[in-house]
Amino acid sequence: MLIRVNVNGEWREADAWPGESLLFVLREELGLPGSKNACEQGECGSCSVWLDGELVCSCLVLAAQAHEREVRTVEGLADGDRLHPVQEAFLEAGAVQCGFCTPGLVVAVTDLLEHDPSPDELTVREALSGNLCRCTGYEKILDAVEVAARRKREGVW
Amino acid sequence: MASTRIGERTRNGVGESVRRVDGVPKVKGSFLYGSDLWHEHMLWGATLRSPHPHARIRAITIGEALASPGVHAVLTHEDVPGKKTHGLEFADQPVLPWDRVLYAGQPVAIVAAETPELARRAAARIRVDYEVLPAVLDMVEALDPDAPRLHEWGNVLRHVHVEHGDPGAEAEVWVEGYYETGMQDQAPLGPEAGLAIPAEDGGVDLIVSTQWLHVDRLQIAPVLNLPQDMVRITLAGVGGAFGSREDLHMQIHACMLALHTGRPVKMSYGREESFLAHVHRHPSRVWMRTGATREGELVNVRARVVIDGGAFASSSPAVIGNATTFLAGPYEVPNALLEGTAVYTNNPPCGAMRGFGAPQVCFAHEGQMDELAARLGMDPVELRLRNAVRTGSILPTGQVVRGSAPVREVIERCRAVPMPDPPEPSVLRPRMSFPGGAGNVGHGEGLKHGVGFAAGYKNVAYSEGFDDFHEAKVTLSRTPSGPVAEVHTAGVECGQGFSTVITQVARTELGIDGVVLHTADTQVDSAGSTSASRQTFMGGGAVQLACRAVAEQLFDRARGRLSLEGELSLEGGRVLADGLPVAEVADLLEEPIAAVRTFHHRPTEHLDAKGQGDVHVMFAFGAQRAVVEVDEDLGLVRVVQLASVLDAGKAVNPQGVEGQSEGGAAQGLGLALMEEIQLRDGAIANASFTDYLIPTTLDMPEVVTEIVEDPEPGVPYGAKGIGEMSTIVATPAIVAAIRDATGRRLNRAPVRPDQVAGLDEPVPAPEWPPVPEVPGQDPVPSYFGAELGQSALGKKPDAGA
Numbered sequence A: 001m002l003i004r005v006n007v008n009g010e011w012r013e014a015d016a017w018p019g020e021s022l023l024f025v026l027r028e029e030l031g032l033p034g035s036k037n038a039c040e041q042g043e044c045g046s047c048s049v050w051l052d053g054e055l056v057c058s059c060l061v062l063a064a065q066a067h068e069r070e071v072r073t074v075e076g077l078a079d080g081d082r083l084h085p086v087q088e089a090f091l092e093a094g095a096v097q098c099g100f101c102t103p104g105l106v107v108a109v110t111d112l113l114e115h116d117p118s119p120d121e122l123t124v125r126e127a128l129s130g131n132l133c134r135c136t137g138y139e140k141i142l143d144a145v146e147v148a149a150r151r152k153r154e155g156v157w
Numbered sequence B: 001m002a003s004t005r006i007g008e009r010t011r012n013g014v015g016e017s018v019r020r021v022d023g024v025p026k027v028k029g030s031f032l033y034g035s036d037l038w039h040e041h042m043l044w045g046a047t048l049r050s051p052h053p054h055a056r057i058r059a060i061t062i063g064e065a066l067a068s069p070g071v072h073a074v075l076t077h078e079d080v081p082g083k084k085t086h087g088l089e090f091a092d093q094p095v096l097p098w099d100r101v102l103y104a105g106q107p108v109a110i111v112a113a114e115t116p117e118l119a120r121r122a123a124a125r126i127r128v129d130y131e132v133l134p135a136v137l138d139m140v141e142a143l144d145p146d147a148p149r150l151h152e153w154g155n156v157l158r159h160v161h162v163e164h165g166d167p168g169a170e171a172e173v174w175v176e177g178y179y180e181t182g183m184q185d186q187a188p189l190g191p192e193a194g195l196a197i198p199a200e201d202g203g204v205d206l207i208v209s210t211q212w213l214h215v216d217r218l219q220i221a222p223v224l225n226l227p228q229d230m231v232r233i234t235l236a237g238v239g240g241a242f243g244s245r246e247d248l249h250m251q252i253h254a255c256m257l258a259l260h261t262g263r264p265v266k267m268s269y270g271r272e273e274s275f276l277a278h279v280h281r282h283p284s285r286v287w288m289r290t291g292a293t294r295e296g297e298l299v300n301v302r303a304r305v306v307i308d309g310g311a312f313a314s315s316s317p318a319v320i321g322n323a324t325t326f327l328a329g330p331y332e333v334p335n336a337l338l339e340g341t342a343v344y345t346n347n348p349p350c351g352a353m354r355g356f357g358a359p360q361v362c363f364a365h366e367g368q369m370d371e372l373a374a375r376l377g378m379d380p381v382e383l384r385l386r387n388a389v390r391t392g393s394i395l396p397t398g399q400v401v402r403g404s405a406p407v408r409e410v411i412e413r414c415r416a417v418p419m420p421d422p423p424e425p426s427v428l429r430p431r432m433s434f435p436g437g438a439g440n441v442g443h444g445e446g447l448k449h450g451v452g453f454a455a456g457y458k459n460v461a462y463s464e465g466f467d468d469f470h471e472a473k474v475t476l477s478r479t480p481s482g483p484v485a486e487v488h489t490a491g492v493e494c495g496q497g498f499s500t501v502i503t504q505v506a507r508t509e510l511g512i513d514g515v516v517l518h519t520a521d522t523q524v525d526s527a528g529s530t531s532a533s534r535q536t537f538m539g540g541g542a543v544q545l546a547c548r549a550v551a552e553q554l555f556d557r558a559r560g561r562l563s564l565e566g567e568l569s570l571e572g573g574r575v576l577a578d579g580l581p582v583a584e585v586a587d588l589l590e591e592p593i594a595a596v597r598t599f600h601h602r603p604t605e606h607l608d609a610k611g612q613g614d615v616h617v618m619f620a621f622g623a624q625r626a627v628v629e630v631d632e633d634l635g636l637v638r639v640v641q642l643a644s645v646l647d648a649g650k651a652v653n654p655q656g657v658e659g660q661s662e663g664g665a666a667q668g669l670g671l672a673l674m675e676e677i678q679l680r681d682g683a684i685a686n687a688s689f690t691d692y693l694i695p696t697t698l699d700m701p702e703v704v705t706e707i708v709e710d711p712e713p714g715v716p717y718g719a720k721g722i723g724e725m726s727t728i729v730a731t732p733a734i735v736a737a738i739r740d741a742t743g744r745r746l747n748r749a750p751v752r753p754d755q756v757a758g759l760d761e762p763v764p765a766p767e768w769p770p771v772p773e774v775p776g777q778d779p780v781p782s783y784f785g786a787e788l789g790q791s792a793l794g795k796k797p798d799a800g801a
Helices: A022-029 A085-093 A102-115 A121-127 A139-153 B023-028 B116-124 B213-224 B251-261 B271-277 B316-325 B358-376 B380-387 B407-416 B498-510 B535-561 B654-673 B725-742
Strands: A002-007 A010-015 A048-051 A054-057 A070-072 B043-049 B055-061 B071-075 B107-113 B127-132 B156-164 B173-181 B193-198 B204-208 B231-235 B265-268 B284-292 B298-308 B335-343 B447-460 B470-479 B482-489 B514-517 B568-571 B574-577 B580-584 B593-599 B618-631 B636-647 B702-708
Touching (some): A002 A022, A048 A102, A085 B023, A102 A121, A102 A139, A121 A139, A139 B654, B043 B116, B043 B271, B055 B107, B071 B116, B173 B358, B213 B231, B316 B335, B316 B358, B358 B447, B380 B407, B380 B447, B407 B447, B407 B618, B470 B535, B482 B498, B482 B535, B498 B514, B535 B574, B636 B654, B636 B725, B654 B725
Parallel strands (some): A002 A070, B298 B335, B636 B702
Antiparallel strands (some): A002 A010, A048 A054, B156 B335, B173 B284, B193 B204, B284 B298, B447 B618, B470 B482, B470 B593, B568 B574, B574 B580, B618 B636
């Protein structure tokens, strides 16, 4: 079936099998492998994207459900060589190791701070509890959230 | 953070917290992992796996699968072009089995098709006629002479016997304990994946997420019946490893399918298959008697450890070597009898996971130290300080600790980390902060608090006579933006920061900013495995040697053109003579300068028949203190704080060391509280992130890290490896804290809620198992003649320096 999706501001078409997830179509049909395939059952958050502005696990959304809708992925965050402030904060804080969870976490943190630029620590921990990271122990990811939140409050983004 | 800058004008050199060199593509989502690879006209591979832990294969029928839509190949053992087996230490594992399957999840046949879904459907249409055989599913039962023999050489994979001093020595006080640890999974987020591309010369190019390119190739080429140089491997991005990628997963299968179909073939496992396809942390059972004087001086340790190697050897021989030699802990023990056995069973194969035998025995020896302290009425930290090894100490293997051993400083600094603020009254606390609060289960009623402490140690690099060398090529050339060093090694970046470390080394050694890393591939010689906490030391050493060789050539050029006297050095892009700039490096580089060098660690010995020998290259130490609160009614635990102190020798990238401390602690917390592969009749029952739980942001506490820098003599910058230490000590520290809070004897990790709540008793101690009658230390390889796995690389003659 032919699916038409607006991805990061651009209308794209893909020929998808009805059983295919949005994640599979993004990665394998549209050349956007930034959303990651770590569990493909909604447990790890590595495939987090926005669907019409709402944070979703793209592995739990059928590609067909995204027909005629807007999808924003991690690839849409940086402006060319200029990183998004959340991406910048992850590098500064040392929040990246293997990096497989990073795109999903960058998306989830951006979503959190777009809704709440002053989350307390427990709010952050709860908001990110659906994003698994196996390398960092989360300490430096929480540091990155603090850095990015401060810049959000300062009006940097 | 304490850090030393070497070469003030060289930015981002050794000793500084620097940004990851691979960070930008990783945050943008443009870093390509094995599962992200794509090639025009590529096919997708799928694997049919055994549902039985032990069965005879009567017949495999592929006709229906082969006739399925979009299918290009269905291959079985009959299609293996060359050698039929592979294996990390020795080749006991069939590429595809011909007579029997030995574990549930073992690959039986492979398929290539146009899409992953078509490949999976076709694999499901392969008919395998199995005759189910009795399975050996218990590690101690495997030692029973009447148990089914799983391999013709028996069920004993390796037995290690270490005899030290007078093992019959009497002590004033004895404590006896029994400890178990479960089967943990590395659970790297990136699944096993890669792409095999058939080449015009009949060879194959493989791009894959792995930990050691050359040991992969060593196993792949004979199976494909190709010379080594016709199997060319390039590293794909690695989404975490932790030991799970040391053994082969999809490499040979993808290459076979690619060579058979003449098309590129991608294989990328889903999460369930990932659990089936890689080795796990060995489950362990430890029996231990610890004898001491009434003043708390250790006199004698008699201990027995058995680990379940599962169906195939993987790295079990080395893991049991570690587990047995570290069984008495980082303490001076004048007398000991330590026996360790790795056995074959029909459980999933176990092999390398962060800590490599040390976490299992650390859980036991630290439990014993706490028991002993309680018996003697001593402070448990004081007891550890009193017995801690130091430089010059003799270990149970007879090995003398030659290098740095700041164990007392590590322990004392850990004890001195400020405790967390005392908890507020429950009524004032947010629900989320209680054990079980996130699920609205716990409401903070009757919380108990506890503190636990653990110390441990581990070898850095490979042991027991192995020469795991690392080769590096460095080319210094002139570019419009200044001099640039290209660094090329086959060392694998798994996420821990190896690429950044060798970039820092090159900057420091050559005094320049511009460093470009080549993708790791087999165009250079082996780098050894990214494991055993060894790559900072070994890869850093190789790049340092190559840079120094380049610098010497550069100095020769400078001396040939200018009349220079005194000692030359490099800094800020210039050549310095006695500290004063005399030439721009770029001006000397009309021709590039290149050097290839190989770094070897000091040689080590094999264990003799009494388990004596100078077997380990060097040691890293660590300590951790855990503070927990426990809802005893619910059996739920929240770790409040972990204080982690690591003996780094020298922190090359302090922020990276902290990352290893924090992430390693998370994996140790997982083994303490939640992570265990559940086997039902030998099959993994929880192969998903829904059922196998790894710590989340709600499980992890604040981790306070301190780094002790006591440089190791004779190694580059004095840097030890710190990748594993935090994992090893976190588990016993956390379980000790729960014991402290509840007063219960908890002798199994992970601790289950029923045990915390007192509904389940501690695991009863079975009889000490029999010591197998195995001649010598290493019975299995003799059955394989010269077909030794990685040791063929380890015994390679010196290639360079």
